[in-house]
Amino acid sequence: MQALFPQFTQFDPLTGTIEGAPSLERHLSDLRGYFADQTAYQAAFTQEDALLYTVTNVEPAQGDGALHYGISYLLPGRVGREYYMTKGHFHAWRPAAEYYIGLRGAGLLLFEDEQGHSWSTPITPNSGVYVPGHTAHRTVNTGPEPLVFLGIYPFNAGHDYGTIQERNFSQVVVDVNGQPTVMERSAFLRTLTQI
Amino acid sequence: MQALFPQFTQFDPLTGTIEGAPSLERHLSDLRGYFADQTAYQAAFTQEDALLYTVTNVEPAQGDGALHYGISYLLPGRVGREYYMTKGHFHAWRPAAEYYIGLRGAGLLLFEDEQGHSWSTPITPNSGVYVPGHTAHRTVNTGPEPLVFLGIYPFNAGHDYGTIQERNFSQVVVDVNGQPTVMERSAFLRTLTQI
Numbered sequence: 001m002q003a004l005f006p007q008f009t010q011f012d013p014l015t016g017t018i019e020g021a022p023s024l025e026r027h028l029s030d031l032r033g034y035f036a037d038q039t040a041y042q043a044a045f046t047q048e049d050a051l052l053y054t055v056t057n058v059e060p061a062q063g064d065g066a067l068h069y070g071i072s073y074l075l076p077g078r079v080g081r082e083y084y085m086t087k088g089h090f091h092a093w094r095p096a097a098e099y100y101i102g103l104r105g106a107g108l109l110l111f112e113d114e115q116g117h118s119w120s121t122p123i124t125p126n127s128g129v130y131v132p133g134h135t136a137h138r139t140v141n142t143g144p145e146p147l148v149f150l151g152i153y154p155f156n157a158g159h160d161y162g163t164i165q166e167r168n169f170s171q172v173v174v175d176v177n178g179q180p181t182v183m184e185r186s187a188f189l190r191t192l193t194q195i
Numbered sequence: 196m197q198a199l200f201p202q203f204t205q206f207d208p209l210t211g212t213i214e215g216a217p218s219l220e221r222h223l224s225d226l227r228g229y230f231a232d233q234t235a236y237q238a239a240f241t242q243e244d245a246l247l248y249t250v251t252n253v254e255p256a257q258g259d260g261a262l263h264y265g266i267s268y269l270l271p272g273r274v275g276r277e278y279y280m281t282k283g284h285f286h287a288w289r290p291a292a293e294y295y296i297g298l299r300g301a302g303l304l305l306f307e308d309e310q311g312h313s314w315s316t317p318i319t320p321n322s323g324v325y326v327p328g329h330t331a332h333r334t335v336n337t338g339p340e341p342l343v344f345l346g347i348y349p350f351n352a353g354h355d356y357g358t359i360q361e362r363n364f365s366q367v368v369v370d371v372n373g374q375p376t377v378m379e380r381s382a383f384l385r386t387l388t389q390i
Contacts, residue, residue: 006325007324008317009322010319010321010322012321018323061325064290065290066292066327095260097256097260097262101296126205128203128204128206128345129204130201130255150323152262154260
């Protein structure tokens, strides 16, 4: 057998882990400034620096044409009315696409391109969701159980978190009368000051 | 929403189909010359031009960094002692890797690089199997139920079937006393003439 490790990997769609691969944890403290409702964020953080999600990646090879894959495990929950979500990022190599494969739970993918256009798609078990190049993407868990999905991407996709950290996404996903609702961030912020 | 179709697709891990995407069928007649035991092939073909597998692909975008994905559905069965399998191919763009995600059933992936080195890995539900660039790959269903898996690959991977059609894989996967066994083709052919 060719020296290529790990060519075969087993993942667990329930726990969002890959056998033999270390997981990265993201807690509430890692997402300071990302949630719209800062009062709700402070209240949640004071109570507990909760785990929001884990990411586990496998990098079997490098070089032109090579692919990596990872599994994400995003817990259910909310900060105020905003659902638990990932930081979101552009790929450092902007043209890099990514394929998400939904395994468990229910959520939304928020997209925002370099011109600031926003849209979203669902992500559900047994779905393939295409993340185009040049597009920031954030995953939001809108359901009662963990949202688990695979991501397959070019080896050199990389992460650019900085751009999102500065400008954030223009849309938020919030609970409105028990329904997950995509809303402009500015409109959501106005509802907070009106209360 | 950006004009990008289909960004969200739903697949069925039981039937190996993708909603709204046409499937390609491969029958016994499409694999003339691929199975080692030609007498067994003729006997099977005379009986019925059986469906061996279907492949369904989604091509959401083209261009540098873009990815496509597909689902394969490989039926259980044998031609003589050799299990049902795909034609197998190199990628036309040799460096292109591919990630296989096992959904249903049990099988093996046969690999053969450009220098003629051969090896294999299992493919099972909830596994990620890396197909490196510059490597021919063939899937073999060694179990009693359909083998279903996803494949994610660079948009320009393409298919080179010709090289395999000419030289075939040097290894075969055959039933030996009820056990799926990887064997050199030449050694398997000797067992046939000895009977």
